[in-house]
Amino acid sequence: MGVVVPMEERRAPQASVRPLVELTAADMRRVNQLILSKTGSDVEMIPEVAKHLIDSGGKRLRPMLTLASAVMAGYSGDEHVTLAASVEFMHTATLLHDDVVDESDMRRGKQAARMVWGNQASVLVGDFLLGQAFRMMVDAGSMEALDVLSTASTVIAEGEVMQLSAAQSMETTEDDYMAVIRGKTAALFSAACEVGPILAQADKPTRDAFRYYGLNLGLAFQLVDDALDYGGSKAELGKNVGDDFHEGKITLPVLLAYRRGSEEERGFWRSAMEADASQNDAFDQAMHYLAAHDAISDTVARAQHYGERARDALAPQPESDVKQALLDVVDFCVARAS
Amino acid sequence: MGVVVPMEERRAPQASVRPLVELTAADMRRVNQLILSKTGSDVEMIPEVAKHLIDSGGKRLRPMLTLASAVMAGYSGDEHVTLAASVEFMHTATLLHDDVVDESDMRRGKQAARMVWGNQASVLVGDFLLGQAFRMMVDAGSMEALDVLSTASTVIAEGEVMQLSAAQSMETTEDDYMAVIRGKTAALFSAACEVGPILAQADKPTRDAFRYYGLNLGLAFQLVDDALDYGGSKAELGKNVGDDFHEGKITLPVLLAYRRGSEEERGFWRSAMEADASQNDAFDQAMHYLAAHDAISDTVARAQHYGERARDALAPQPESDVKQALLDVVDFCVARAS
Numbered sequence: 001m002g003v004v005v006p007m008e009e010r011r012a013p014q015a016s017v018r019p020l021v022e023l024t025a026a027d028m029r030r031v032n033q034l035i036l037s038k039t040g041s042d043v044e045m046i047p048e049v050a051k052h053l054i055d056s057g058g059k060r061l062r063p064m065l066t067l068a069s070a071v072m073a074g075y076s077g078d079e080h081v082t083l084a085a086s087v088e089f090m091h092t093a094t095l096l097h098d099d100v101v102d103e104s105d106m107r108r109g110k111q112a113a114r115m116v117w118g119n120q121a122s123v124l125v126g127d128f129l130l131g132q133a134f135r136m137m138v139d140a141g142s143m144e145a146l147d148v149l150s151t152a153s154t155v156i157a158e159g160e161v162m163q164l165s166a167a168q169s170m171e172t173t174e175d176d177y178m179a180v181i182r183g184k185t186a187a188l189f190s191a192a193c194e195v196g197p198i199l200a201q202a203d204k205p206t207r208d209a210f211r212y213y214g215l216n217l218g219l220a221f222q223l224v225d226d227a228l229d230y231g232g233s234k235a236e237l238g239k240n241v242g243d244d245f246h247e248g249k250i251t252l253p254v255l256l257a258y259r260r261g262s263e264e265e266r267g268f269w270r271s272a273m274e275a276d277a278s279q280n281d282a283f284d285q286a287m288h289y290l291a292a293h294d295a296i297s298d299t300v301a302r303a304q305h306y307g308e309r310a311r312d313a314l315a316p317q318p319e320s321d322v323k324q325a326l327l328d329v330v331d332f333c334v335a336r337a338s
Numbered sequence: 339m340g341v342v343v344p345m346e347e348r349r350a351p352q353a354s355v356r357p358l359v360e361l362t363a364a365d366m367r368r369v370n371q372l373i374l375s376k377t378g379s380d381v382e383m384i385p386e387v388a389k390h391l392i393d394s395g396g397k398r399l400r401p402m403l404t405l406a407s408a409v410m411a412g413y414s415g416d417e418h419v420t421l422a423a424s425v426e427f428m429h430t431a432t433l434l435h436d437d438v439v440d441e442s443d444m445r446r447g448k449q450a451a452r453m454v455w456g457n458q459a460s461v462l463v464g465d466f467l468l469g470q471a472f473r474m475m476v477d478a479g480s481m482e483a484l485d486v487l488s489t490a491s492t493v494i495a496e497g498e499v500m501q502l503s504a505a506q507s508m509e510t511t512e513d514d515y516m517a518v519i520r521g522k523t524a525a526l527f528s529a530a531c532e533v534g535p536i537l538a539q540a541d542k543p544t545r546d547a548f549r550y551y552g553l554n555l556g557l558a559f560q561l562v563d564d565a566l567d568y569g570g571s572k573a574e575l576g577k578n579v580g581d582d583f584h585e586g587k588i589t590l591p592v593l594l595a596y597r598r599g600s601e602e603e604r605g606f607w608r609s610a611m612e613a614d615a616s617q618n619d620a621f622d623q624a625m626h627y628l629a630a631h632d633a634i635s636d637t638v639a640r641a642q643h644y645g646e647r648a649r650d651a652l653a654p655q656p657e658s659d660v661k662q663a664l665l666d667v668v669d670f671c672v673a674r675a676s
Contacts, residue, residue: 101462120439123438127498134488
């Protein structure tokens with residue numbers, strides 16, 4: 001007699017980034033070497049600042065996506081390593097500039113580079129890394145990949161500028177918010193996934209599959225991040241909880257609570273987010289309103305929606321370990337908050 | 339009987355940028371149209387900020403150099419227009435980031451963008467323009483041109499970072515200073531001139547001729563700029579005179595006066611440049627020391643040296659109106675200060 005595995009359990013997602021990490025481990029070693037060598041400069045401050053950020057232990061999800069999508073699309077050369085490093089440099093440059101723009105003190109639990117070396121170094125080392133990213137793209141030799149990544153770099157900047165304007169007002173709509181995160185987060189995820197099949201000279205449906213997988217994964221990822229800033233569905237208090245609130249950064253949980261709230265509640269949100277008066281008791285009040293309107297859990301639900309779209313984008317692709325690993329990443333991203 | 343023209347007068351340079359302006363006028367109209375169309379974005383703030391800077395009447399010397407060098411090297415296509423716009427975008431992005439790094443209030447006689455829209459917008463719109471520059475390079479379709487321009491973008495950033503460190507200390511050497519201006523100014527001049535012959539698929543000697551013409555012209559240009567900040571050889575007080583001094587920016591005139599000066603004078607320079615005590619009477623004292631050591635006129639002499647090297651770099655190239663115009667630009671740049 002065999003063991004009866006309930007349908008539900010058999011289909012349960014692994015919700016882990018581990019398979020992707022393992023499948024890309026060998027290539028990621030080469031990516032990390034390349035990253036180290038390309039932060040080199042005779043100008044001492046450049047490797048120092050770059051190393052500070054690169055060593056601070058980001059997940060390196062984006063370059064892993066590039067590697068995996070290239071392999072899955074049938075690429076067998078070496079340039080996916082170059083483009084993966086290039087994608088990580090674009091990401092790192094964005095973080096350096098973001099910290100200046102947001103006036104952040106911390107990044108990944110360490111002092112932000114701008115607090116150690118100043119805003120000036122953060123702007124300029126960001127520019128240096130962006131330049132290196134483009135040089136590596138040139139090394140990789142694919143005009144199409146260059147087109148996709150350079151377009152992403154403008155879309156990222158547009159998203160950030162949009163956020164600057166949107167950040168000021170509670171009248172930001174959900175669609176405005178989605179446009180912002182599409183730019184500032186999803187565009188690079190999308191490009192990171194699309195350049196793999198481009199290297200593999202895959203056909204358009206395959207390119208589109210990876211592009212939309214990346215785009216929707218990026219949207220889900222950012223939505224979950226914004227939900228986690230209020231503790232996620234379970235509203236558990238982890239590290240960084242409340243950061244967005246105290247910085248007056250208007251994200252979807254707040255927008256939902258605002259739009260669903262009473263006139264009095266709207267007044268609360270306006271003074272809490274638009275003014276600079278985010279005390280701790282205001283945060284407790286905010287958490288109360290967020291819960292009353294299911295604003296956090298519905299943000300996670302929105303993330304699940306994009307997670308599903310990411311999964312379905314890859315659905316027509318042939319089954320493989322790599323494909324399964326990419327699907328697991330979706331579940332992992334969404335599961336963080338639920 | 340003919341008129342006897344003295345040798346000296348016959349060889350006198352035109353010292354004008356006019357021939358270059360006239361020869362590139364038709365193409366520059368297309369460059370300007372392209373620039374306008376590529377600053378477009380649904381995100382309102384982007385065209386606003388970009389327009390502020392682009393309308394503020396820079397000379398657009400760099401894109402003219404790209405157009406002229408392409409034509410002179412025998413190029414007959416359209417992509418020199420694209421690359422010229424790309425070069426101007428790289429330059430504009432650098433200006434936006436520089437103003438943030440230098441904490442400048444003014445740029446070209448107008449309020450700096452960061453004073454109107456904030457540092458944040460200046461960083462991000464700079465990133466957007468840099469991204470657009472790379473997209474245009476991709477449009478132009480030349481991997482070699484992309485390589486040259488993306489390398490320039492890292493060298494520019496390196497030069498600026500070097501300046502950050504050098505700016506602090508009077509122990510900066512002349513060679514340090516030259517390395518800084520090679521990065522922050524000459525690298526883009528050089529790339530702007532080299533991409534022309536690349537488009538024309540010119541041979542290596544021709545590419546090198548234009549590259550070194552641009553590099554040396556850029557060095558001369560920056561040296562003259564730094565001399566003009568103290569009024570040039572005649573020490574005439576024009577606009578912006580004294581800006582570098584009051585900002586404590588250490589340039590060659592100051593370095594020469596410092597190195598040639600007495601121990602007492604060195605003490606003066608250290609307290610004037612390293613501390614923040616640049617009063618008007620200190621400036622008069624500084625001008626006195628600069629004159630006593632020929633520091634300004636010798637800075638101009640250094641510029642003349644690089645101007646000569648720029649001229650000689652082009653010497654083997656066949657004579658033409660465009661070549662003459664490029665030589666006139668050298669004389670124009672150097673003549674501004676003498």
